[in-house]
Each structure stands twice: as C-alpha cells, then as structure tokens.
Amino acid sequence: xxxxxxxxxxxxxxxxxxxxxxxxxxxxxxxxxxxxxxxxxxxxxxxxxxxxxxxxxxxxxxxxxxxxxxxxxxxxxxxxxxxxxxxxxxxxxxxxxxxxxxxxxxxxxxxxxxxxxxxxxxxxxxxxxxxxxxxxxxxxxxxxxxxxxxxxxxxxxxxxxxxxxxxxxxxxxxxxxxxxxxxxxxxxxxxxxxxxxxxxxxxxxxxxxxxxxxxxxxxxxxxxxxxxxxxxxxxxxxxxxxxxxxxxxxxxxxxxx
Ligand SMILES: O=C(O)c1ccccc1NCC(=O)[C@H](O)[C@H](O)COP(=O)(O)O
Numbered sequence: 001x002x003x004x005x006x007x008x009x010x011x012x013x014x015x016x017x018x019x020x021x022x023x024x025x026x027x028x029x030x031x032x033x034x035x036x037x038x039x040x041x042x043x044x045x046x047x048x049x050x051x052x053x054x055x056x057x058x059x060x061x062x063x064x065x066x067x068x069x070x071x072x073x074x075x076x077x078x079x080x081x082x083x084x085x086x087x088x089x090x091x092x093x094x095x096x097x098x099x100x101x102x103x104x105x106x107x108x109x110x111x112x113x114x115x116x117x118x119x120x121x122x123x124x125x126x127x128x129x130x131x132x133x134x135x136x137x138x139x140x141x142x143x144x145x146x147x148x149x150x151x152x153x154x155x156x157x158x159x160x161x162x163x164x165x166x167x168x169x170x171x172x173x174x175x176x177x178x179x180x181x182x183x184x185x186x187x188x189x190x191x192x193x194x195x196x197x198x199x200x201x202x203x204x205x206x207x208x209x210x211x212x213x214x215x216x217x218x219x220x221x222x223x224x225x226x227x228x229x230x231x232x233x234x235x236x237x238x239x240x241x242x243x244x245x246x247x248x249x250x251x252x253x254x255x256x257x
Pocket of ligand 1: 002054056060061062186188190193217218219241
C-alpha cells in the first residue's frame with residue numbers, strides 16, 4: 001500500500017534530517033516557544049464551513065497537479081481569500097513538497113498553518129514548530145494509540161494543535177480513545193485512491209458533538225460543500241480543487257457560494 005511506501009521513505013528521510021540538525025540543536029533553536037495561532041477556534045465557527053486550503057504540488061494519485069507552482073504566491077492568494085487556515089504539504093518524494101515551503105509561507109502570512117506530512121517520530125513534531133507550523137497532522141493508520149497520545153502531549157508542550165486523521169471506524173475508535181479534539185475524516189481510500197464523501201457521512205455519526213470535524217479530500221464543488229455543511233461538518237480540507245484552478249481566488253469564491 002502507498003502508505004507503507006511513504007512511511008518507509010519517511011523513516012530514511014527523518015534520519016537524514018537528524019544528521020543535518022540533531023534533536024539537541026533543534027531544541028536549542030526552539031528555546032523561545034510561541035503559542036500557536038488558534039487553529040481550533042477558527043475551524044469551529046458557528047454556521048460557517050471553515051476552509052483549510054492546501055498548498056499541494058503533486059500527489060501519488062494524480063502526479064503533478066500544478067505545474068506553475070509557487071507556494072508563496074498561492075499562500076498570498078489564500079490569505080486574500082480569507083480562508084481560515086492553510087495546509088502546507090512538506091513531504092518531498094511523493095507530493096513534491098518541501099520543509100522550506102512551510103518556512104517561506106510562514107514568513108508572509110498570519111494564517112494558521114497546518115504542516116501536512118507523515119509524522120512518525122517525536123523529532124518531526126519539534127521540527128514542525130521550528131518551521132513555523134501551528135498544527136500538525138497525525139494519521140491514525142500509521143500510528144498506534146500510544147503514539148497518538150504521546151505525540152499530542154509533545155505537540156501541546158511545544159504549542160501545536162493536532163488534526164487526527166481517520167478513514168474507517170477502527171481508526172476513529174483509536175483516535176477517540178486517544179482523546180483527539182480535532183478529527184479529520186479522509187474521504188480518500190488509500191488502497192484505491194477513490195474518494196467519496198459518504199465516508200464523512202458514515203463516520204460523522206460516531207463522533208461526539210464536542211469534537212471539531214474536518215472533512216478531507218475529494219471536495220470539488222460548491223455542491224460538495226453544501227452537502228458537508230448539511231451533515232454538520234465544521235471544516236473542509238481542499239487541495240486539488242484549488243490547485244487545478246487558473247484563478248484560485250475565484251475558485252474559492254465559487255466554493256463559498
Ligand atoms: O492525495 C493523495 O493522493 C494522497 C495519497 C496518499 C496519502 C495521502 C494523500 N493525500 C493527502 C491528503 O490528505 C490530501 O492532500 C488532502 O486531504 C487534500 O485532498 P484533495 O482535496 O483531494 O487534494
């Protein structure tokens with residue numbers, strides 16, 4: 001499965017990153033920790049479907065999505081369009097992302113930033129903070145319940161929110177046991193790459209009302225937004241739907257209706 005390949009590569013990549021900047025040195029650079037921008041509050045506005053807009057050049061399912069890719073230009077457009085948060089893909093091999101993109105985007109926007117990567121080690125959590133993230137993604141499919149608990153604790157200590165991602169009932173149970181507060185339902189089946197919003201519709205019913213719910217992947221139209229809002233979802237995470245647009249601002253206005 002693609003996740004296994006991504007995780008295998010990630011393990012090697014993190015080892016290289018540790019050689020370049022060992023944890024001790026990274027922690028020294030983190031000596032002054034700023035609180036995160038309020039990712040959770042911005043996603044849970046009453047009567048409004050919040051948008052997390054993703055900066056995503058390529059993906060394993062689609063290959064290159066945006067040829068003319070300038071992360072800073074895209075971030076400026078997202079900020080001008082008043083999205084609630086921005087997600088920056090930093091994974092380099094499968095998504096053609098880069099840690100530098102997160103740093104660059106941080107320097108030009110005050111929007112809350114989600115670091116979108118495959119977190120499998122403590123090191124990456126501290127690194128996310130240093131790169132300027134306000135939130136990180138924790139994927140239940142690649143982490144144990146204990147890792148979800150431990151990683152959330154570290155994230156809280158350094159001032160990062162966590163978006164805990166699930167795709168099925170078993171993963172959701174794990175995330176609820178780990179007391180995740182912001183739950184992302186990934187509509188993409190990572191075996192087939194197919195997306196269906198029915199995944200959100202189905203899993204929503206088992207999520208307590210006090211959680212913030214983000215529907216992720218495969219959201220392509222205003223109709224999709226309306227469908228998810230009617231279900232009671234708090235926020236959507238959209239990558240490809242914006243990345244394929246010539247005029248991203250216009251596309252966001254279309255999605256908002
Ligand atoms: O996008 C993929 O093909 C993919 C494959 C394997 C693991 C993760 C993948 N996507 C990561 C994401 O979560 C999406 O980038 C995000 O939800 C936005 O999805 P979309 O709007 O469909 O681009």
